[in-house]
Amino acid sequence: MLIYTKIADLRAxxxxxxxxxxxxGFVPTMGALHNGHISLIEASKKACNVTIxxxxxxxxxxxxxxxxxxxxxMPEKDARFLxxxxxxxxxxxxxxxxYPKKDETIFDFGFLDKTLDGKHxxxxxNGVAQVVKRLFEIVGPDxxxxxxxxxxxxxxxxxxxxxxxxxxxxxxxxxxREADGLAMSSRNTLLTSEExxxxxxxPKLMLDAKKIVKEKSISAAKLFIEEETKKVSIxxxxxxxxxxxxxxxxxxxxNSQKKAIALIALFVGKIRLIDNLLIx
Ligand code: AMP
Numbered sequence: 001m002l003i004y005t006k007i008a009d010l011r012a013x014x015x016x017x018x019x020x021x022x023x024x025g026f027v028p029t030m031g032a033l034h035n036g037h038i039s040l041i042e043a044s045k046k047a048c049n050v051t052i053x054x055x056x057x058x059x060x061x062x063x064x065x066x067x068x069x070x071x072x073x074m075p076e077k078d079a080r081f082l083x084x085x086x087x088x089x090x091x092x093x094x095x096x097x098x099y100p101k102k103d104e105t106i107f108d109f110g111f112l113d114k115t116l117d118g119k120h121x122x123x124x125x126n127g128v129a130q131v132v133k134r135l136f137e138i139v140g141p142d143x144x145x146x147x148x149x150x151x152x153x154x155x156x157x158x159x160x161x162x163x164x165x166x167x168x169x170x171x172x173x174x175x176x177r178e179a180d181g182l183a184m185s186s187r188n189t190l191l192t193s194e195e196x197x198x199x200x201x202x203p204k205l206m207l208d209a210k211k212i213v214k215e216k217s218i219s220a221a222k223l224f225i226e227e228e229t230k231k232v233s234i235x236x237x238x239x240x241x242x243x244x245x246x247x248x249x250x251x252x253x254x255n256s257q258k259k260a261i262a263l264i265a266l267f268v269g270k271i272r273l274i275d276n277l278l279i280x
Contacts, residue, residue, distance in 0.1 A: 001083045003090045007138050010052075010091055014140065022049035026141035028132060031055035032072035032186035033081045036176040040145040041085045043173050052139055053082055054091040056098060061127030067272070072189050091139070103130045109159050115248055116263055117152050117274070120238050125156050132157055136168055144168055149175045149183050151263060151276045152248060175276075177203065183275045195269045198232055202264065205229075206277045209240070209262055213279050218242045218252055221262070229266060238265035238272065242279060254280055 004010040014024065025044030029037050033055075044051040055078050062068035075092055082090050106126060112118065113125040136144065146154045154172045161168050176184045181203030182196075191199055205228055212221040225240040241250050245259035254260055260279040265272060 001079070001087055001090060003079060003092060005092050005094065005097065007093065007097060010089070010138065013089065014052075017050050018140075023142040024048055024139065025051045026135070026139045026144045027051065027053045027087075028135050028144065028146075029053060029055055030057045030071065030186065031078045032074055032189060033078045034176075034184045034186065034188075036147055036149065036184035038081065038085045039176050040147060040173050041082065041087050043171060044143065044145050045086065047143055047171070048141075050088050052089045052091055052141065053087050054093070054135055054139075056091075056093055056131065056135075058098075058127060058131040059095060060099070060103060060130050061124050063121050063123050070190065070270075072186055098131065098134055103134070105130055105133070107160070107163070109156055112152070112155055112159055112248060115152075115250075116239060116241060116243075117265060120265060125153070128153060128156060129160050132160060133164060136161075136164070136166065141168055143171050145171045145173055147175065148172050148276070149185070149274070151261065155248065183273075185273060187271050187273060190271050191268060195234060195271065198234060199268045199273060201232075202266070202273065202275055203277075206262060206264060206275060210277055210279050213242065213254060213260075213262070218254070225264065234269050236267040238267065240264045240266075245278065256280070 025048030027040045027044055041051055041053060055075060057071050059068055079090055107129040118125050146157055148154060158170050161170060178184060180200040182200050205225060209221040209225055212224050222240055229235045229237040242260055242262050243250055245261040251260060261276055262279050263276040265274045
């Protein structure tokens with residue numbers, strides 16, 4: 001596997017591959033890689049001739065400075081993991097390489113970046129759009145792979161490529177889970193063993209909520225999640241919403257014509273976790 005830290009070197013490599021008409025698949029990440037990330041690498045390898053993975057902890061998407069400082073960083077381990085997955089290139093740029101000057105771009109995604117994580121983490125999706133736009137311009141992939149664990153993010157990225165007038169195909173990939181059902185996340189490594197144990201209740205809560213939506217109502221499911229999370233002192237609910245899966249508008253009733261999705265964000269101790277589950 002090749003490792004590039006400089007844009008110019010990566011571009012020279014890509015120029016050669018593109019001159020041979022090789023298709024390029026791109027998997028942007030913030031590192032501390034787990035099998036969820038590797039599933040995106042595998043999807044890219046199946047669909048494209050060359051797979052590039054970037055590892056870059058993007059400062060502009062963190063609205064909380066301590067969260068940025070605490071974010072796990074383990075580039076050597078990531079490189080070994082990617083090598084085992086037969087990834088072709090690891091792009092590991094510095095902050096100065098990505099942002100030679102401050103990026104002041106303000107994006108407007110309408111309702112999409114004002115709800116859920118957009119509302120609870122002000123500026124987060126603007127930062128995500130800044131870095132993904134920059135990375136897309138550097139790599140120029142044919143396809144880019146994103147995980148449905150960050151469901152709202154996939155929608156933002158699809159809106160971004162539309163705004164950029166870009167032909168990059170955005171491929172969304174299913175959530176990979178630990179054996180106990182917890183969605184894999186780099187942040188899971190920050191949990192203490194007690195917090196990890198508590199976190200493993202999240203997928204069961206989501207499944208129970210889905211059942212309550214089907215048997216009773218959306219409001220009963222919301223009340224259930226509020227009450228269950230309140231019972232655990234180290235859990236703090238940020239939001240639990242049931243939304244139209246196409247627009248993210250909150251819905252109050254299930255409609256057989258439209259897909260609905262439950263989305264949750266909550267703190268376990270100091271660590272913020274997210275998950276989602278299709279309801280219908
Ligand atoms: P991150 O490093 O957390 O920014 O994630 C990089 C990419 O991996 C994003 O597209 C995430 O949605 C995706 N990802 C993270 N966790 C998972 C998971 N458990 N299953 C599938 N994809 C994931």
